Amino acid sequence: MSLKSKRGFLLLGLAGLFAAGFLLSMVSGQVRTSPAAFVDFLLGNDQSLRTIFWEIRLPRAILAFLIGACLSLAGAILQGYFQNPMADPFVVGVSSGASLGAVLCLVLGLQASLAGFSTQSLFAFLSGYGIVLLVYALSLKKGFFKVETLLLTGVAAGALASSLTSFFLFLRTDSYEQAVFWLLGSFQLASWKQAGAVAPYLFICLAISQWLAKDMNLLSLGDETAQSLGCPVPRVRKIFLATATLLAAVSVSVSGVIGFVGLVVPHWIRILIGPDHRFLFAFSTLTGGVFLVFCDLIARTILSSAELPIGIITAAVGAPFFIYLLHRKKG
Amino acid sequence: MRLGINALIALCLGLIPMIGGAGQKPLTVTDDLGHSFPISSPPRKIVSLSPNVTEILFSLGLGGAILGVTRFCDYPSEALSKEKIGGVVDPSLEKIQALHPDLVIAFQGNPLRVLDRLKDLGVSVFTLREGRRVEEVFQTIEKIGRVTWTSEKAADLVAALGAGLSRTQGALRKAGPNPRVFLSLHGSGLWTCGHESFLNDLLDQAGAVNIAGGVARNWILMGRESFIQQDPEAIVILAKSGADFIQGREWFQNEPVFKKVAALRSGRIYHLDENAASRFGPRLIAMTEHLARLLHPEAFERQP
Numbered sequence: 001m002s003l004k005s006k007r008g009f010l011l012l013g014l015a016g017l018f019a020a021g022f023l024l025s026m027v028s029g030q031v032r033t034s035p036a037a038f039v040d041f042l043l044g045n046d047q048s049l050r051t052i053f054w055e056i057r058l059p060r061a062i063l064a065f066l067i068g069a070c071l072s073l074a075g076a077i078l079q080g081y082f083q084n085p086m087a088d089p090f091v092v093g094v095s096s097g098a099s100l101g102a103v104l105c106l107v108l109g110l111q112a113s114l115a116g117f118s119t120q121s122l123f124a125f126l127s128g129y130g131i132v133l134l135v136y137a138l139s140l141k142k143g144f145f146k147v148e149t150l151l152l153t154g155v156a157a158g159a160l161a162s163s164l165t166s167f168f169l170f171l172r173t174d175s176y177e178q179a180v181f182w183l184l185g186s187f188q189l190a191s192w193k194q195a196g197a198v199a200p201y202l203f204i205c206l207a208i209s210q211w212l213a214k215d216m217n218l219l220s221l222g223d224e225t226a227q228s229l230g231c232p233v234p235r236v237r238k239i240f241l242a243t244a245t246l247l248a249a250v251s252v253s254v255s256g257v258i259g260f261v262g263l264v265v266p267h268w269i270r271i272l273i274g275p276d277h278r279f280l281f282a283f284s285t286l287t288g289g290v291f292l293v294f295c296d297l298i299a300r301t302i303l304s305s306a307e308l309p310i311g312i313i314t315a316a317v318g319a320p321f322f323i324y325l326l327h328r329k330k331g
Numbered sequence: 332m333r334l335g336i337n338a339l340i341a342l343c344l345g346l347i348p349m350i351g352g353a354g355q356k357p358l359t360v361t362d363d364l365g366h367s368f369p370i371s372s373p374p375r376k377i378v379s380l381s382p383n384v385t386e387i388l389f390s391l392g393l394g395g396a397i398l399g400v401t402r403f404c405d406y407p408s409e410a411l412s413k414e415k416i417g418g419v420v421d422p423s424l425e426k427i428q429a430l431h432p433d434l435v436i437a438f439q440g441n442p443l444r445v446l447d448r449l450k451d452l453g454v455s456v457f458t459l460r461e462g463r464r465v466e467e468v469f470q471t472i473e474k475i476g477r478v479t480w481t482s483e484k485a486a487d488l489v490a491a492l493g494a495g496l497s498r499t500q501g502a503l504r505k506a507g508p509n510p511r512v513f514l515s516l517h518g519s520g521l522w523t524c525g526h527e528s529f530l531n532d533l534l535d536q537a538g539a540v541n542i543a544g545g546v547a548r549n550w551i552l553m554g555r556e557s558f559i560q561q562d563p564e565a566i567v568i569l570a571k572s573g574a575d576f577i578q579g580r581e582w583f584q585n586e587p588v589f590k591k592v593a594a595l596r597s598g599r600i601y602h603l604d605e606n607a608a609s610r611f612g613p614r615l616i617a618m619t620e621h622l623a624r625l626l627h628p629e630a631f632e633r634q635p
Contacts (some may be wrong), residue, residue: 030417031429032413039635051428055452188421189448303401 007273007283014286018065021293025061026053028301060190064296064310065289066198067187067251068261072288073202074247075262076269076281077209080216081240082147089248089262092135092154092241094128096161098252099183100168101127107168121253128249131157134240184309185256187296194254201250202285203241209281210238216277260314261288261295264322271325291318360478363460373480374434378427380569381419381438383612384459387472388436390488390613391481398430406614408605409557420445420530422628428452436475436613461611465530469493492616496536499588499620503538506623506630512539513563513594515579516609521553529611538630539565555588561593565599565626569608601625 001009027035041053042045071223074089074158082091090096101123135153139145165183209216218226227233251258265288269280295313302308353476361367378399379385385404388397394409414430415424419440423492427435427449437446437458446456457478459471469489512534516522524530525546534541542561543551567585570576580600589595603622607614624631 029425031425049429052425053450056424056428186421188424189444191448191451193451220549305415306418307423 003274007279010272010283011286014283014290017290017294018286020299021065021290022061025064025293025297026057028297029057029260030300030304030307043148055192056190059192059195060296061293062188063190063195063198063255064187064292066195066202067255067258068265068292068295069285069289070198070202070205070247070251070264071258071262072284073206073209073293074244074251074280075288076266077216077240077247078262078279079266080219080277080280081153081237081244083220084151085267086263087151088259089244089251090158090257090259091151092200092245093131093158093161094248095252095257095259096158096165097131098128098166098249099125099257100131100161101125102163102253102256103168103183121308124253125249127161128252129245131161132241132245132249151212183257185258186299186307187255187311188307190255191194198250201246206281206285207317208239208243209278210278212239213277213281216240220275255310257311258292258314259311260318264318265291267322268325343518358371360457360474362457362474362478364458366458368455368457368478370434370478370480374432374478375428376432376434377479378416378430378432378435379404380416380422380435380441382406382606383471383610384436384475385439386610386612386614387396387475388479391472391476391479391484393479393481398432399427424448424452427454434478436478461529463527463529463534465529465615466493466496466532467529467620468611468613471611472613486615492613495616495620499536499623502630503627504621504630506538506627509538509540510564510599510626511542511561511593512565512567512626513542513558513561515566515568515583516550517569517579520582521555521558523551523553525549525551529615530608533608533615533619533622534567538627539567539622555586559588559592564593564597566600567601567603567622567625569603569605571605573602575605 027033029052033052037046037049038053041049071089075087076289078087078089078091079085093196101121104127105120105123132154135150135157136145137152138157139153141149187256215226215231218229218231219233219236221229223233248262258316266280266284269287270281273279292310292314294316295310298317299308299310299313302313359367375396376398377388377396378391379388379397380401382401382404384408385397385400388394389407389410394407395586397410397413399414400410401417401419401422402415403419404410404413414426416426416430419438420442421616422441422445432454435449435454435456436523437456439458439460441458446458448592449456457475459474462468462471469492472489472492473482476482476488513521514523514530514534516524523543524541525543527547527549531541531544534544542558542563543553568576568579570579583589583595583600594600601622603618608618608622
């Protein structure tokens with residue numbers, strides 16, 4: 001099968017899964033609602049469940065899609081950036097930085113909301129972004145940096161932030177249960193406001209990535225070759241790092257740390273349609289979104305009495321499928 | 332004095348009549364977050380987001396008006412048959428919404444982010460906070476009484492509970508010196524409560540000296556060294572069941588370095604019901620008396 005028809009099939013499959021995921025998200029949840037009730041709501045006959053369908057389930061599915069898309073795009077960018085298959089959206093310390101901000105907010109008791117964003121989200125965003133700037137500055141030597149130094153500094157800074165997070169949690173044990181929910185991620189509180197806040201970032205970042213996708217392809221040949229082929233390497237690298245960090249920080253600040261999506265989805269796509277970033281970025285974005293819609297569906301329906309943190313589901317569903325694809329590729 | 336201030340606050344905040352109200356007198360009540368609630372009629376469909384709130388609602392005779400409770404609400408046993416809306420930190424927005432409550436009562440421990448989202452969805456959420464003293468539960472009961480139009484019942488309940496507390500105090504006047512006590516929170520490990528927890532006050536009211544009472548925190552993990560150095564004369568274990576208590580007691584008894592601690596030599600290790608003692612609700616008063624009787628049996632001997 002040619003690459004082009006593979007891409008066509010994948011797109012068709014994704015469209016089908018997208019529709020199925022959204023439909024299922026609308027008709028299932030902790031409150032039992034029949035598909036007939038949903039149809040009645042759509043036809044405008046019965047509005048008694050309007051809040052549940054329109055204000056809770058739909059924005060939640062949309063937010064899950066957007067965050068999945070953000071994380072997968074960030075992962076695809078960073079795996080290309082570092083030429084490292086283990087890179088994920090959180091590799092340079094964004095997640096640990098953002099969690100530190102959120103937990104600090106909990107511990108200091110700063111729980112208010114500013115212009116639609118909770119102070120926790122703002123703290124998470126700022127500290128997530130701040131830590132990457134710090135890592136970047138620390139990795140610079142005479143205006144240049146080695147990718148390897150950046151990666152290792154990121155890991156070290158992330159570990160430091162995680163230890164501070166645990167320290168604050170230890171000091172204030174009564175915030176612990178709330179913090180766990182934050183650290184493992186959840187869409188429990190999804191609203192139109194959150195979805196509306198995330199969407200523009202995703203679209204802008206996706207546009208930038210598509211625009212620079214050819215340059216990312218050149219980077220895989222090595223920085224020097226890329227430079228000699230006319231790619232402005234330092235500038236492209238800066239833009240990609242800023243874009244990926246923005247995506248990851250926005251995601252964490254809205255829904256907590258959701259692992260594995262950003263690591264595994266770009267790999268699926270690479271196995272299915274090859275490493276060309278012009279398609280890898282767009283397909284990772286779509287697939288990540290659809291994947292997280294299904295994960296959230298499972299997280300909120302698998303137990304009747306409680307909701308699971310979504311981070312548990314992403315790894316449990318993503319890992320076996322990933323191993324299967326790897327295996328099939330080898331065979 | 333305290334009663335006077337309460338009455339004043341009730342007058343200022345609780346009973347501001349709305350101008351132009353037709354017939355019935357609408358109420359405005361303010362919760363612990365400072366939000367005021369215009370309540371035009373007694374709430375008939377209440378959701379409780381915390382076990383202690385559920386207990387208070389039932390003791391105000393509002394069992395019939397409760398539609399939903401958390402999965403931790405197990406007292407009184409009627410609460411078990413109510414619709415479960417999730418947990419304390421993860422209540423389900425859908426389930427609450429589907430019940431169409433006219434009042435949701437939340438408590439410290441419910442994440443504010445969740446409560447904000449509920450308010451966005453148009454639900455009225457009345458939020459209360461935990462006190463640092465046992466007596467503050469009276470204010471919590473009175474506030475819930477006001478917002479549910481059961482102020483008289485609340486006043487009766489508070490009077491009865493207050494009398495119970497004074498009875499315990501009266502009996503303890505004849506008691507011997509207060510023993511140094513370690514309160515074990517989980518039945519294993521040295522988790523205990525510091526000065527900022529109402530459990531510290533409960534120990535105080537029951538005629539005990541909390542060996543961790545000097546620490547200005549809510550919960551503390553005490554080190555084995557300071558436990559031995561403080562040498563508690565009695566250990567009180569909060570446990571959900573007798574079996575849990577025995578397990579907790581064995582943990583202390585099997586620790587060789589604790590052998591010389593006074594409580595272990597004398598065997599003064601007592602069980603206090605975890606749910607009753609750790610929820611900021613009406614059962615705190617009975618728990619205070621129960622603990623006082625365990626620690627100072629001599630003071631209660633000649634009670635009729």
